[in-house]
Amino acid sequence: xTSAPSAPRKPLLPLDDAxxxxxxxxxxxTATELVSTFDADGRVLAxxxxxxxxxxxxxxxxxxxxxxxxxxxxxxxxELRVTQRIAAGSVGExxxxxTAARIFTGAPVPPGADAVVMQEDCTPIHDExxxxxxxxxxxxxxxxxxxxxxxxxxxxxxxCVLPAGTRLGxxxxxxxxxxxxxxxxxxxxxxxxxxxxxDELVMPGAVAPQDMPPGAIYNSNRFFLLNLLRxxxxxxxxxxxxxxxxxxxxxxxxxxxxxxxxxxxxxxVSVGEEDHIKPAVQSLGTLDLWxxxxxxxxxxxxxxxxAAHFIGLPGNPVSSYVTFLLLVRPFLLRLQGxxxxxMKSMAVRADFDWPKADKRREFLRVCRNANGGLDxxxxxxxxxxxxxxxxxxxxxxxxxxxxxxxxxxxxxxxxELLR
Ligand code: AMP
Ligand code: MG
Numbered sequence: 479x480t481s482a483p484s485a486p487r488k489p490l491l492p493l494d495d496a497x498x499x500x501x502x503x504x505x506x507x508t509a510t511e512l513v514s515t516f517d518a519d520g521r522v523l524a525x526x527x528x529x530x531x532x533x534x535x536x537x538x539x540x541x542x543x544x545x546x547x548x549x550x551x552x553x554x555x556x557e558l559r560v561t562q563r564i565a566a567g568s569v570g571e572x573x574x575x576x577t578a579a580r581i582f583t584g585a586p587v588p589p590g591a592d593a594v595v596m597q598e599d600c601t602p603i604h605d606e607x608x609x610x611x612x613x614x615x616x617x618x619x620x621x622x623x624x625x626x627x628x629x630x631x632x633x634x635x636x637x638c639v640l641p642a643g644t645r646l647g648x649x650x651x652x653x654x655x656x657x658x659x660x661x662x663x664x665x666x667x668x669x670x671x672x673x674x675x676x677d678e679l680v681m682p683g684a685v686a687p688q689d690m691p692p693g694a695i696y697n698s699n700r701f702f703l704l705n706l707l708r709x710x711x712x713x714x715x716x717x718x719x720x721x722x723x724x725x726x727x728x729x730x731x732x733x734x735x736x737x738x739x740x741x742x743x744x745x746x747v748s749v750g751e752e753d754h755i756k757p758a759v760q761s762l763g764t765l766d767l768w769x770x771x772x773x774x775x776x777x778x779x780x781x782x783x784x785a786a787h788f789i790g791l792p793g794n795p796v797s798s799y800v801t802f803l804l805l806v807r808p809f810l811l812r813l814q815g816x817x818x819x820x821m822k823s824m825a826v827r828a829d830f831d832w833p834k835a836d837k838r839r840e841f842l843r844v845c846r847n848a849n850g851g852l853d854x855x856x857x858x859x860x861x862x863x864x865x866x867x868x869x870x871x872x873x874x875x876x877x878x879x880x881x882x883x884x885x886x887x888x889x890x891x892x893x894e895l896l897r
Pocket of ligand 2: 675676677745746752793
């Protein structure tokens with residue numbers, strides 16, 4: 479007796495195709511707001527930031543020392559009378575030939591001077607405290623231009639220092655401040671509704687560990703998803719836990735769709751009877767349920783409910799975490815107008831074997847070791863969150879390719895995916 483042929487399985491979707499489809503569905507937000515530069519960390523610029531001045535604004539000293547005319551020290555005596563003192567924030571006078579100006583870091587180099595000699599290279603000969611004009615001996619032959627930071631060497635007037643679409647971090651905020659920007663025009667925050675599905679979930683604090691009922695687990699996804707969303711510049715409506723039933727799921731989705739750009743859920747996207755996300759979203763809008771060819775990960779859903787995007791992540795914590803980093807993060811950044819979404823990987827040596835390659839592209843949790851190689855976490859299960867804490871990144875393993883000890887692999891640091 480032969481068994482009936484089973485229906486052909488839908489092929490798994492490669493990650494790059496899933497990401498391309500997801501990004502193709504994004505219409506970037508157009509509303510903007512003006513925020514204090516202090517508060518713009520993590521936000522995305524809505525307009526070019528163009529400098530109306532040059533930085534540095536004037537030639538200034540990069541050392542504590544003496545401003546000199548280099549040529550004076552090429553011939554004759556190396557002794558110079560100190561005729562003026564220029565601290566940062568003050569302005570000197572024209573430097574007369576054969577004299578020096580005491581100068582401090584950041585102070586404008588006076589006209590007539592073309593080099594700074596650091597104080598360590600000078601010996602004071604007379605000292606004002608003894609009633610004589612200060613004189614110094616210069617123990618070096620300065621090169622013209624030395625220890626001078628030139629006007630405009632950082633930014634020229636008219637330069638676009640930060641183009642629209644730039645994701646702002648601390649360095650960008652400092653640069654914006656250096657050209658006088660107290661406020662920045664940024665894309666409004668995406669509004670994201672977050673909920674976890676699962677009757678087994680209990681909130682930490684609601685039940686003490688020793689009192690957990692059989693079968694219950696703490697809701698961990700809610701904690702990392704909420705904070706990942708905040709890091710991505712989103713305003714989060716945290717809707718808590720939705721029980722595993724159709725009507726509760728529909729009610730939660732309907733409420734969330736009304737005033738959010740995105741609804742993000744974790745769990746319930748498989749196709750068991752206790753997975754209510756698919757029918758609930760389909761009853762309110764449209765849904766694509768993908769089986770993505772990645773590990774951890776695999777089930778992932780994208781759809782629409784009214785104007786809102788729906789994104790359903792797998793429930794297993796590491797799958798949820800990794801699919802957020804690989805798919806939701808670029809989605810949310812593109813929604814805010816970021817163009818460059820490439821994840822930068824680097825070639826690093828694997829100090830481990832991975833003989834049993836999976837058919838899916840795999841993201842192994844690893845940690846850089848002191849010898850410049852990568853160590854593998856000993857449990858790569860999609861439920862083991864310890865791997866994401868122990869690890870400082872993932873190795874991007876192509877489908878079906880085992881790794882031999884010492885082989886060079888592509889490593890993506892978590893720092894690259896959490897920015
Ligand atoms: P599901 O995708 O709903 O079938 O869930 C897959 C696995 O992930 C199950 O073992 C769930 O108990 C677990 N899980 C789902 N949601 C969460 C959550 N919010 N926190 C921790 N574990 C979860
Ligand atoms: Mg579930």
